[in-house]
Amino acid sequence: MLTKIAGGITAPQGFKAAGVHAGIKKNGNEDVGLIYSTVPAAGAAMFTTNKMAAPPVQVSRQAIERGAARAIIVNSGCANACTGEQGLKDAQVMALETAKALNIDACEVLVASTGVIGVPLPMDKVKAGITQAAAALSENGHEAALAAIMTTDTFKKSCVYEFKLDGKTCKIAGIAKGAGMIHPNMATMLSFITTDAAIAPAILKKALSEAVELSFNMISVDGDTSTNDMVTVLANGQGGNELITSTDSPAYQEFYAALKVVCTELAQLIVRDGEGATKFLEINVTGAGSFADAKLAAMAIAKSPLVKTAFFGQDPNWGRILCAVGYSGAKSEPEKTSLDIGGLTIVSNGQGAAGFDTDKLKEVMAAKDIAITVFLGMGEASATVWTCDFSYEYVKINGEYTT
Amino acid sequence: MLTKIAGGITAPQGFKAAGVHAGIKKNGNEDVGLIYSTVPAAGAAMFTTNKMAAPPVQVSRQAIERGAARAIIVNSGCANACTGEQGLKDAQVMALETAKALNIDACEVLVASTGVIGVPLPMDKVKAGITQAAAALSENGHEAALAAIMTTDTFKKSCVYEFKLDGKTCKIAGIAKGAGMIHPNMATMLSFITTDAAIAPAILKKALSEAVELSFNMISVDGDTSTNDMVTVLANGQGGNELITSTDSPAYQEFYAALKVVCTELAQLIVRDGEGATKFLEINVTGAGSFADAKLAAMAIAKSPLVKTAFFGQDPNWGRILCAVGYSGAKSEPEKTSLDIGGLTIVSNGQGAAGFDTDKLKEVMAAKDIAITVFLGMGEASATVWTCDFSYEYVKINGEYTT
Structure with missing residues (x-):
């Protein structure tokens, strides 16, 4: 039984978020977002197959290899793509500064960027934004975090569902940005999913990969596969269900169904908000x-x-x-x-x-x-x-x- | 020595052309064109790789297998594509009616169509147009024939070159239509080339295939490979050069260079007239x-x-x-x-x-x-x-x- 509920990316237990304006976007909107699990969480992610994969993709790809992550730091207004060695250093510094502010390890931080390609990040602004976002983390920060990932999007893309695992109520929530350069191949522009279900990393990875194949990988706005595509899911187990360790269990089927619904809903919202779309x-x-x-x-x-x-x-x-x-x-x-x-x-x-x-x-x-x-x-x-x-x-x- | 000269598709010796308004296009412009070699000619052609290849493509593909052709009948305003069995019959009737009017064999006629997909040809109008075009054939018919292949094109695409083979002056001329659904794969929308050089069919085919690969197959307007793409070359030998039978001969190199220039010039003209193009x-x-x-x-x-x-x-x-x-x-x-x-x-x-x-x-x-x-x-x-x-x-x- 999957029920749609109100709220945002912080609806699952043990998640906080924040979004601040650090000065990267010219329009004064939020441009640095932070999503944080107060306890260690299993993590899985899929990334663009574009060979010009941006530095944040490179940094996150390495970090997620452990199958765990606790924080996602994301900026909009600058994609930090085609930025060479300096871009890679900047993405690494984003992870380090976030880890320092949250008192966690840098390898627990995923980094994402979206915006103009080929322009270096204004790192002084980004660093100040990270400090500010870490201080602002709260269970009510979901709207600001969602605002911080938008570029040419005309509306916010978010959904939350509740479902039962072993009689325990678990939640799954997701946000996404889309609009242009949308022809995902492995993952779409940016989408972050949180859940308080308990699930082993390898099983989480499999579930994400299958759900993405039938959702984000089935949409196209303009046929351009971005350099920065990324979809992540953090599962922190605070829902209290028995850890899912096999794809054969009924609990896995429940979880996978919920994850697929979230991925499909977000993917469709991206298409509905495709740049200039009327249909x-x-x-x-x-x-x-x-x-x-x-x-x-x-x-x-x-x-x-x-x-x-x-x-x-x-x-x-x-x-x-x-x-x-x-x-x-x-x-x-x-x-x-x-x-x-x-x-x-x-x-x-x-x-x-x-x-x-x-x-x-x-x-x-x-x-x-x-x-x-x-x-x-x-x-x-x-x-x-x-x-x-x-x-x-x-x-x-x-x-x-x-x- | 390749020299650009004035004229059109009838500039090479022994070619005539005509274009008439048969009533397929609503705007009153020419919509049935005919190109004719007064003597038998070697022929080669390349066709779309689109699996929904239109009936005229199917008919022409079979006709050109002999390596010879004398006439090309073409209509604009209706692509005769996705028209099922009736479409195939209609394309065959176009070849038969043309053959009858010219007193040649139906297998010497290539058929081409361009325009809206999915609509059947108004065969009464087409048949009357064929009779009229055959009667109007002349060495001055090149402009009307060119007008008859245009759809959303905003200017006529044509070029003529003169070159020497064995001390004899030969000519090569080509026309093309383009504008939209342009992402050729084996050939572009429609292009017809005539030459009075003498060249063996197998050699002509090889030359066309190589020239097309570096010209028509290297352009794109919108990424859509049409159902009706076709490029043909008829070589009637009236220039008087010794028959080219090998790709090793200097004459072949001369001929290939001329053919490649014509193909490249027409391909570039198609891009310059891409639908809505400003650059x-x-x-x-x-x-x-x-x-x-x-x-x-x-x-x-x-x-x-x-x-x-x-x-x-x-x-x-x-x-x-x-x-x-x-x-x-x-x-x-x-x-x-x-x-x-x-x-x-x-x-x-x-x-x-x-x-x-x-x-x-x-x-x-x-x-x-x-x-x-x-x-x-x-x-x-x-x-x-x-x-x-x-x-x-x-x-x-x-x-x-x-x-």
Whole structure:
């Protein structure tokens, strides 16, 4: 039984958070965030597969190897990416300063950054911000911490759920930032998840990896995989359940279901707030020869600028969807392919559906949430990808980002 | 010695062309084009790799297998793609009607279509157009034929060159259409090349394949590989040179050089007229471990909506270029990577270049033609890709295409 509840990243027991304005962002908003478990916690994380992985990713990747972490220090306004040796030193200093302020070990600190690429961090401001954030840590700090990870996001992305493990009430909460440079591969831009469930690190890692594969790794805003993608989960065991040590246990199934719901909800919120997005598109590819094929086809549709602009303009140019399937690399044959948009059958086994009505399709495309289903007729596998449309506003936001 | 000359697709000896308005396009412009060699000609062609390849592609692919062709019938306004069995019949009827009108065999006719996907051809209009075009064939029909292949193109794309083979003057001419759904893979949207050089079909095929790989296959407007891509070359031998039968001959080198120049010029014209384009970007990736790696990295930059909108907005957000290299799949290491935009060194071996000036970069980005060079430091291979920026106009054109 999974119940949605109010609150934020500090809802699970034993977590505190803070967010402060250190002066990195020009607009005066919070730009240094801190999430902290008052007791040691199991930790797992997934990172970008971008070869230009930013220094904070490098530092966090090493720290999480132990399967434990207690603090996440994050800044927005500067991605500390493509910053060379100095960038790596700066990320290490962020971990060290956080550890010092919290009286913990530097290897217990994960570091994350988001913002402009190629600019060095203003370390004096960052250091002062860390001291200030550590002093401000509280159970009410979740809103400020969430504000501190936002860049071009237009709304806050957060959710909290309660569930039972061995009769004990446990909680799981997550926050995320998104908006642009969203085409995760292993993890999305930034997402931090806390839970007071007790779960062994190796099992936590497996759960995260599977949940991410079906949530964050199934969304795309613009096809650009960021240098700073990171999703982490800290599990501090304060919920009091018996430590989960096997994926075969019913408790694991409960926990995994909760984690997957949080990851999926945050991933979908990222798409809904995609830069310039006016529509939320769910792309289902069914009847594929394999999951990989289904994902290839769904992602090709999700990334196609022609499909995305057609939905923005509510232009019933559905051929572009099948065109994307055709170049996706997925096994397909025109005469076995069917297409359905918002419940309207457009193509059936490669033939235009009888009685198909362009005006009805226009009506369907006027909705804000639209489901597209492509049936390949090649097998039993399926995949669902979420994306948004491509608007004037996307061009505006990204033509004016640094200036 | 290659000399650019005036004229069009009918400049090589023994070629005629025509373009007529058959009523497929709503705007009254030419929409059925015909190109014809008055004598049998060697032919070679390359087609889209899109699995949803349109019926005209299927028909032409089969016809060209003999290594010979005399006529190309093409219509715009309707792509005859995703049209099922009826679409295939319609493409076959286009070849048959053309053959009948010209008193040649149907297997000597190549068929091409471009326009909206998923709509059946209005065959009565097409048939009447074919009869009309065949009657109108002339050496002065090149402009009308060129008009007949345009869709959202804003200018005509054509070039003619003269060169010597065995002391004989030969000519080569090409036309192309482009604008959107441009991310060729084996061939671009539509391009037709004529030459009066004498060359054996197998050799012609090899020359075309190599020239296309370095020209049409090195451009991208929006990353969408069309269902109808096709590039053909007809060589009718009327120039009087000795038949080229080997790639080792100096005549082959002359011919290949001319063909490559024509392909490259047409490919670049397609990019310059990319839907909504305001800038022409040349992306050079050097020091790569292989040509495949260099092309992967260059194409990732060319396809990135974040890079393309940054150039549109003249926003000096150069980190997005390295980010794209990082997720491209090409072998690279941040500390070995260098970046140069318009002659301005931005990053040198992973470190921000000393004295780099954002205002200077803005100035460079204000130009219409901009070269971007990424040095990977992993080997000796290189690749050059051409692309355009991503503007409000692209969104407008593609949100309103069919309606």
